[in-house]
Amino acid sequence: MGDLLAGFLIVLLMTFALFLFIAGLFTTYFGAGKSRKIGILLSVLGVVIGLIGYLAYYGPFRPESGGTFLNFIIAPVVYIIAAIVGAGIALLAFIGAIMKA
Secondary structure: OHHHHHHHHHHHHHHHHHHHHHHHHHHHHHOOOHHHHHHHHHHHHHHHHHHHHHHHHOOOOOOOOOOOHHHHHHHHHHHHHHHHHHHHHHHHHHHHHHHHO
């Protein structure tokens, strides 16, 4: 179960980083003034969080693949849920940052 949780957190972190980076690029390209600066900050933050997630995956939190059939069914579903949650959190961070500008 610990490997499943580690995988969930890593997928959540990497999806959050990817969506934050894309939203930052979008804001940088289409924004002006303060919005452009926020877009650059979001892009840099997405890269930094992505690097942290990458290092966590290849570090001590790397999930081991189990051979049981239950892990074969549950793990992809958990990872998809993690991706959706990570994208949602990044979208909320993007909207919050833009609304402050």
